[in-house]
Structure formats: C-alpha cells, structure tokens
Amino acid sequence: QKPKQLFMTQYKDAFMMALNRDADDYNTSATVPRIYAGHLRKLNSRKGMDMNVTKKLERMYFYAMLSQHDYVLSPDGDRPECYRHYAALGLGTVPLTQLDYNVHRHLIGTGLMFNNTIWSVQQLETK
Numbered sequence: 001q002k003p004k005q006l007f008m009t010q011y012k013d014a015f016m017m018a019l020n021r022d023a024d025d026y027n028t029s030a031t032v033p034r035i036y037a038g039h040l041r042k043l044n045s046r047k048g049m050d051m052n053v054t055k056k057l058e059r060m061y062f063y064a065m066l067s068q069h070d071y072v073l074s075p076d077g078d079r080p081e082c083y084r085h086y087a088a089l090g091l092g093t094v095p096l097t098q099l100d101y102n103v104h105r106h107l108i109g110t111g112l113m114f115n116n117t118i119w120s121v122q123q124l125e126t127k
Contacts, residue, residue: 014063018091035121036069067091
C-alpha cells in the first residue's frame with residue numbers, strides 16, 4: 001500500500017475499535033489512567049513543562065492507545081496546531097492543548113480544551 005492509504009487504513013481500524021468499545025471498556029479505575037501523554041519530544045520538557053517523555057509508537061499502536069483514553073496531552077511543538085488534535089478528536093479523545101481559542105476559533109465546539117497549563121499526568125489525574 002502507498003503511505004497515505006496505509007495511514008488511512010490504520011486510522012480507520014483504530015476509529016472502528018473506538019466506536020465499537022463496550023461500556024465495560026470505559027473503566028475509570030485508578031489502575032487505568034484517563035490521560036494519555038503519548039510521544040512527546042524532549043523539547044517540551046526543556047520548555048519547563050513537567051511531563052513524561054515516552055518513546056515513539058508505531059502509528060497503529062499510537063491510535064489504539066489514543067482511543068483507549070479520555071484525554072491526551074497535546075502541547076505546542078514546533079507549531080501550535082498539529083495532527084494529534086484532529087486524530088484525538090476523531091477517536092473520541094479530548095486533546096488538552098495550549099491553543100488560544102481566539103486564534104483557533106474553528107476548533108470551538110469540537111471538545112478540544114484550550115489554554116491548558118498543567119502537563120503532569122499525575123497532577124491532572126488528581127483533579
């Protein structure tokens with residue numbers, strides 16, 4: 001398959017898994033974190049953000065992990081807006097972003113959270 005076709009097939013598979021989850025899969029016990037950090041670059045940790053930097057996953061595993069969580073950390077990288085916002089929204093996961101709602105008005109009403117300042121999963125899980 002061509003790279004674009006492979007990408008779409010993997011996303012579609014993850015989307016269908018998320019769509020077909022049973023109610024039992026929405027377990028919010030303390031053993032299953034509700035917030036997914038995903039692969040975050042060391043650049044963000046150097047910006048003074050308290051976050052775990054994880055290894056990069058293959059795309060299908062990333063989508064599977066993304067679809068199993070309620071929220072995903074999605075801080076600014078080399079630019080404010082990124083594919084992670086849209087992938088998360090499409091899989092039913094709420095991206096926690098630094099985006100300014102005045103600048104990114106097209107995302108108002110999508111479920112995306114604007115102007116997040118807390119990047120520690122442990123700190124967010126206690127709120």
